Amino acid sequence: MDGVIFKQAGQYAMCCIETFSDDLKETLRANLTRICHGADQASRSMVVFKYAATLKSFWDRYSTKDQNTRTGMLGELLAHVVILEMLDDFDVVSPFFNMEEKHIRKGFDLILYQPSSNEVWITEVKSGGAGTKTSCAASKTMLAKARDDLKGRLAESEMNHWLNAMNAAQKSINDKKTYKESVLAILGMEGDKAYGNSAVASDNNVVLVSVLFNDVSHQIMETSIADFTTTLIATPIFKTVLVLSLHKGTLQKLEDFLRTEAGC
Numbered sequence: 001m002d003g004v005i006f007k008q009a010g011q012y013a014m015c016c017i018e019t020f021s022d023d024l025k026e027t028l029r030a031n032l033t034r035i036c037h038g039a040d041q042a043s044r045s046m047v048v049f050k051y052a053a054t055l056k057s058f059w060d061r062y063s064t065k066d067q068n069t070r071t072g073m074l075g076e077l078l079a080h081v082v083i084l085e086m087l088d089d090f091d092v093v094s095p096f097f098n099m100e101e102k103h104i105r106k107g108f109d110l111i112l113y114q115p116s117s118n119e120v121w122i123t124e125v126k127s128g129g130a131g132t133k134t135s136c137a138a139s140k141t142m143l144a145k146a147r148d149d150l151k152g153r154l155a156e157s158e159m160n161h162w163l164n165a166m167n168a169a170q171k172s173i174n175d176k177k178t179y180k181e182s183v184l185a186i187l188g189m190e191g192d193k194a195y196g197n198s199a200v201a202s203d204n205n206v207v208l209v210s211v212l213f214n215d216v217s218h219q220i221m222e223t224s225i226a227d228f229t230t231t232l233i234a235t236p237i238f239k240t241v242l243v244l245s246l247h248k249g250t251l252q253k254l255e256d257f258l259r260t261e262a263g264c
Contacts, residue, residue, distance in 0.1 A: 001027055006086045007222070012229040012243040015082050018216050020253040027081060028257070032058070035080040038095035038168070057097070059262040062255075068128075074251045075127025075211030076109055082246060083123075083207075089114055090121065093183055094168035107161040108153075111168060112207060113183050120183060121242070122165075122204050124150045127211035135214050136224035139245050142210035143228055150208070151237055154201040205240040208232075216249045 003021030007014050017024065033042040033054045041049050062073055076096065083092055094111035110123035126142035126149075133141065153161060166187045193203070212220065229243045248254070 001085065006082070008086075009222075009226070010229075011233060011241055012225050012245070013087070014220065014222060014225055014245045015086065015247070016216055016220075017078070017246070017248040020257065024081075025257060027085060029261075031081060031084055035077065035084070035092070036096045038093075041095070055258065055262040059258060059264050061097075062258070063264070070255075071129075071213065071251060072125075072127050074254055075209075075213075075246070076125045078211055078246055078248065078254070079110065079123070079125045079209045079244070082244070083110070083112065087244075089116060091115065093120075094165065107164040109209075110207070111165050111183075111187070114205075118182055119205050119240075120187060121207050121240075122150060122154065123207040123209060125209040125211060128213065130212065130214040130218070135212060135218045135220045135247065138214065139210045139212050139220050139247075140224055140228050142212070143208050143225075143243060143245070146208040146210065147232065147237065150204075150206055151201045154204050154206075154238075201237055202239055204238055205242075206238045207242045207244060209244045209246065211246040211248070213248055213251050216247060220245055220247050 001021065002023035003017065003019035004024060005016045005018060029051065033049055033051055036042075036054050036058060037049055047053055062070060065073065080092060080096060083090060090112040091114075092110055093113045094108070108122050109125045112121040112123055113119070114121060124146040126146045128138070128142060130138040166184055225243060225245045229241070232238075232241055232243065
């Protein structure tokens with residue numbers, strides 16, 4: 001995409017959104033219904049699943065939240081876009097919207113499926129500004145928080161995380177996709193382990209995502225993300241990991257775009 005720099009090296013990837021370009025806007029328009037509702041729901045002809053209605057629903061949810069939650073919502077939205085557009089090995093099999101309430105999804109942020117390996121990847125997204133930290137330090141702090149949160153959640157005897165994930169996948173995956181039952185079976189097995197108090201984080205593939213909103217002239221150095229990834233791989237917390245570092249100057253242009261598109 002114009003204005004977006006992306007690089008993947010082994011088990012980490014970096015994406016810098018240097019400008020909120022027309023290309024990125026068109027990508028958001030093209031993918032918003034799929035991101036928010038999932039591929040299955042977005043393929044339906046009802047007005048509620050069309051772009052205009054989806055925008056309104058997104059803005060209704062977004063506009064009532066505090067600033068921290070708004071930052072998290074926009075960070076997760078960008079993570080959806082980048083994964084869909086840049087990580088060809090993965091399909092997103094969970095919708096952004098939580099259908100039960102007007103809030104971001106509880107449990108796991110995104111569920112990804114890798115058809116080539118028949119593996120499910122649990123994804124955690126942390127978003128925020130740099131504050132008094134450097135871009136490198138802020139990004140590593142968010143990645144560490146994503147790591148620690150998932151480590152704890154994946155080891156919990158909490159079936160609802162997996163039931164929510166299965167429900168999300170059920171709504172998201174188009175029925176024409178042959179891997180639908182594979183995804184549900186994998187998530188179901190993890191739910192069984194949670195019920196049997198045998199859940200461990202090391203059974204799971206994970207994607208840790210940091211979304212930094214900070215002046216892009218203050219670059220995130222590749223060595224800092226590479227070092228974090230190397231250290232993480234050396235510690236057997238998870239089965240397999242992918243680290244994704246996103247960097248955008250501010251969230252204001254993205255917020256303004258969504259507000260204007262929604263007519264608010």
